[in-house]
Amino acid sequence: MSLIHVLPLPLVRLGCALVLALAGGAAAADDFLPTDWKLSGFGTVGLVHANTDQADFSDSVLKASGAGASGRWSADVDSRLGVQLDVALLPQWSAVVQVVSEQQYDNSYDPRIEWANLKYQVTPDVALRVGRVALPVFMGAEHRKVGYVYSAVRQPTEVSGGVPITSSDGADLSWRWQTGDLRHTTRFQYGRTDMALSAGVRLRARGILGLSHSIDVGNFSARASVIGADVTVNIADQLFSALAQFGPAGMALADRYSVDHKRFSLTALGMEYDPGDWFVHIEGGRQRSQSLLGTNVALAVGAGVRWGDFTPYAGYATVHAQTATRTGGLALAGLPPQLAAAGAALNGGLNQLMMTLPEQSTVSIGTRWDVCENIALKLQFQRVTPHRNSRGTLINAQPGFVSGRTIDVTSMTLDFVF
Amino acid sequence: MTFSIPSFCLTLALLAGIALDATAAELVVIVSARSPAPALRTDQVAAIFLGQSAQLPDGASITAIDQLVGSPTRDAFYVRVAAKSPALLKAYWSKLLFTGRGQPPREVDGSTAVKKLVAETPGLIGYIERSALDATVRTVLVVR
Numbered sequence: 001m002s003l004i005h006v007l008p009l010p011l012v013r014l015g016c017a018l019v020l021a022l023a024g025g026a027a028a029a030d031d032f033l034p035t036d037w038k039l040s041g042f043g044t045v046g047l048v049h050a051n052t053d054q055a056d057f058s059d060s061v062l063k064a065s066g067a068g069a070s071g072r073w074s075a076d077v078d079s080r081l082g083v084q085l086d087v088a089l090l091p092q093w094s095a096v097v098q099v100v101s102e103q104q105y106d107n108s109y110d111p112r113i114e115w116a117n118l119k120y121q122v123t124p125d126v127a128l129r130v131g132r133v134a135l136p137v138f139m140g141a142e143h144r145k146v147g148y149v150y151s152a153v154r155q156p157t158e159v160s161g162g163v164p165i166t167s168s169d170g171a172d173l174s175w176r177w178q179t180g181d182l183r184h185t186t187r188f189q190y191g192r193t194d195m196a197l198s199a200g201v202r203l204r205a206r207g208i209l210g211l212s213h214s215i216d217v218g219n220f221s222a223r224a225s226v227i228g229a230d231v232t233v234n235i236a237d238q239l240f241s242a243l244a245q246f247g248p249a250g251m252a253l254a255d256r257y258s259v260d261h262k263r264f265s266l267t268a269l270g271m272e273y274d275p276g277d278w279f280v281h282i283e284g285g286r287q288r289s290q291s292l293l294g295t296n297v298a299l300a301v302g303a304g305v306r307w308g309d310f311t312p313y314a315g316y317a318t319v320h321a322q323t324a325t326r327t328g329g330l331a332l333a334g335l336p337p338q339l340a341a342a343g344a345a346l347n348g349g350l351n352q353l354m355m356t357l358p359e360q361s362t363v364s365i366g367t368r369w370d371v372c373e374n375i376a377l378k379l380q381f382q383r384v385t386p387h388r389n390s391r392g393t394l395i396n397a398q399p400g401f402v403s404g405r406t407i408d409v410t411s412m413t414l415d416f417v418f
Numbered sequence: 419m420t421f422s423i424p425s426f427c428l429t430l431a432l433l434a435g436i437a438l439d440a441t442a443a444e445l446v447v448i449v450s451a452r453s454p455a456p457a458l459r460t461d462q463v464a465a466i467f468l469g470q471s472a473q474l475p476d477g478a479s480i481t482a483i484d485q486l487v488g489s490p491t492r493d494a495f496y497v498r499v500a501a502k503s504p505a506l507l508k509a510y511w512s513k514l515l516f517t518g519r520g521q522p523p524r525e526v527d528g529s530t531a532v533k534k535l536v537a538e539t540p541g542l543i544g545y546i547e548r549s550a551l552d553a554t555v556r557t558v559l560v561v562r
Contacts, residue, residue: 042516084516096518119518124472124479134517142517149513174519176471181461183470216470218461219501276501309505370505373487417512 036088044147046078046413054401055394057384057409059154061356062197064107067409069398076103078154078413082114082145092121100145105198114145115167125176133172135165136187136212139223139270139283142166147415151279151368153380154411156300156317157393158360159285168193168208185214189227197233205229205264219275226267231293233259239349246330246343253329257350262291278305294357295322304368311368318361325357325389351389355403360392361385366411375416382409444548445495447559448533453540455480458558464500466543468510469520482523483532483544491529495545498561 050057050067058066058077067074080102087095095118101111117131134142140155144166147154170191177184189210197203212225240254270283280303288295297320304313329347332340366380385406386392394407447463449455455474458466465471467482474480485492487504496502502510514520526532529546536544537554545561 038521040515042512082516086515086521098516115518117518129518142519143513146512146516149509149516178471178473183465276503276506306503306506370503373504373508376505417508417516 038086039083040086040418041081041083042146042148042415042417043081044078044413044415046075046147046153046411048074048077048412049410050074050407052405052407054398054405055391055407056396057407058393058395059157059160061393061395062105063103063395064105065103066395068394068407069396078147078411079103080145094119094121102145105196127174128171129174130171132167132169133189133191135168135208135210135227136189136223136225137210137227137266138225138268138285139221139272139281146417147378147413148374148376148417151304151311151313151378152302152315152364152366153378153413156298156302156315156362156364158317158319158358158362159283159298159300165193165195165203165205168205168210170208172210181217183216185216187212197235201233201235204232206232220271220273222269222271224267224269226265228263228265230261231259231264231289231291232261233293235259235292236349236353239346239353242342243330243346243350246346250330250346253327253350256290257292257327257353259289259291259293262289262293264289264291264293276306279303292353292356296320296358297322298358302364309370311370313364313366313368315364316362317364319358319392321357321359321388321390323357325354325359326351327354355389355391355397355401357390358392359386359388359390359403361387374418375414378411378413378415380411382411383407384409443494445491445498445545445561446548446551446557447543447545447561448536448551448555449480449543449558450537450540451554451556453556454478455543455556455558460499460559460561463543463559463561467496467523467545468500469514469522479541480543481541483535483542484523484525485529485532485545486525486527489528491545491547495561 048057048067049072052068054069056066056068056070063076065074066077080100082098082100084096084098089095097116098114099111100114101109103109113132115132115134117129117133119127119129121127136142138159140150141160143149144155144160168189168191172187172189174185174187191208193205193208195203208229210227212223214221214223240258243250243254266285266287268283268285272281273279282301284299286297300315300317302313302315304311327350329350330343332343335343362382362384364380364382366378369377371377383406386394387404389403391397391401391403456476462475466480472479493504496507511522526535529550532544533546533550533555536542
């Protein structure tokens with residue numbers, strides 16, 4: 001059965017007409033307003049299937065569920081809606097608010113302010129933004145939630161999944177400049193973030209300091225970025241305080257793995273070549289932290305061809321933990337039986353947590369179909385393999401989860417912008 | 419439905435071929451006759467219309483004026499200058515818009531209106547069909 005046969009074509013056409021009508025309506029309304037404002041948005045309706053009952057496949061560790069253990073089919077992996085209001089206040093001042101609704105850890109779709117900032121255009125090439133701004137970590141990190149702008153269903157979780165922080169509260173300065181045919185954009189960023197990861201668990205990043213540099217020349221673009229922060233995640237606090245009661249060895253373990261004011265850094269380099277008829281991209285990154293966040297390297301490559309309205313593509317992504325993904329934990333020999341049992345439980349708990357240190361590779365193939373100018377349909381097949389005791393980027397690992405087994409993931413999405 | 423993907427795509431390609439023929443007219447990139455702007459290369463024009471550059475090679479500020487979404491002149495311009503189909507261009511601007519890095523150029527309806535606006539305002543740059551060209555504006559690039 002071909003793609004054409006399974007899609008409800010009249011429905012899609014109707015959607016196209018609706019989106020265009022809405023866009024036209026908004027433009028007409030603009031003319032009557034004194035300030036220059038623009039309402040736009042993006043969204044994805046997605047359905048994912050994973051052939052496992054051992055864990056959930058999802059696009060972020062911040063989600064409550066995915067496809068797999070919570071149900072073979074899931075609409076929560078990719079579905080989201082984003083709305084953005086841009087207001088031009090004065091010639092050099094503008095403001096923007098973007099609100100995104102997607103599944104959160106508490107299973108709600110409560111909208112979250114993705115970013116909200118005030119921009120001052122110092123010169124046509126220098127801009128200062130204050131407020132909540134997007135973090136320019138990887139090449140695609142800023143527009144990760146806007147499925148319409150890229151070919152694949154979602155960006156590789158191996159690369160993006162490690163840093164679920166997409167914004168920072170503070171300021172950023174961007175400077176655009178040129179040397180010959182090379183166009184440069186340099187960005188400095190300073191800020192902090194505080195977000196709920198799950199009930200009672202918060203991620204706090206202080207002193208986020210970022211520097212990124214992009215170059216564009218012809219059809220080639222590249223970005224190098226480095227970001228550092230002081231990170232605290234109050235995950236498994238009880239486990240670590242219990243460990244610390246086991247003398248110096250226990251304290252050393254707690255200190256090694258707790259995420260309490262730990263230095264976190266990320267370096268990334270990405271390149272893309274896109275002459276229009278086809279494209280290829282490659283991106284690599286290294287994350288470092290002496291904690292449960294781990295030290296790892298990630299690499300993603302992808303390529304596709306644009307064949308009329310169809311864009312078939314293929315990709316490979318891998319993440320490799322550069323630290324042990326298991327620990328012997330506390331030495332239990334010679335301890336009184338009761339203490340040894342408590343120690344063994346703690347060791348088990350710690351190793352359970354360490355399964356989140358990512359070690360995984362994924363092969364993807366798929367196609368994008370640009371149905372009309374605002375809507376794209378995508379169908380993607382992936383083989384996801386976590387290994388070395390890791391659960392990879394999977395969530396909700398069930399008791400008895402075995403690392404090393406390949407999971408087949410099928411995704412269908414409809415992406416739109418308006 | 420009985421048609422297959424290859425025949426469907428062939429139909430699409432044929433339709434696209436017809437559409438391309440209809441707009442094969444030469445396009446010219448223009449500035450005001452009063453503007454001292456030098457001749458530009460295709461990549462320099464692409465950078466200005468894609469919001470990557472707000473300056474001419476001589477350092478003067480420049481602002482792009484676009485034709486309406488869906489107009490054949492616009493579609494032909496971006497395919498030839500930036501190798502971007504309407505869908506690719508939409509994706510490109512969505513990327514910039516939703517990361518706060520830029521807004522697409524202001525749109526004006528038709529070559530005559532673009533020419534009028536550009537002629538009146540040095541500092542603007544637009545593109546029109548060559549047949550609409552007159553002495554109020556100056557060509558900085560012929561797009562073939």
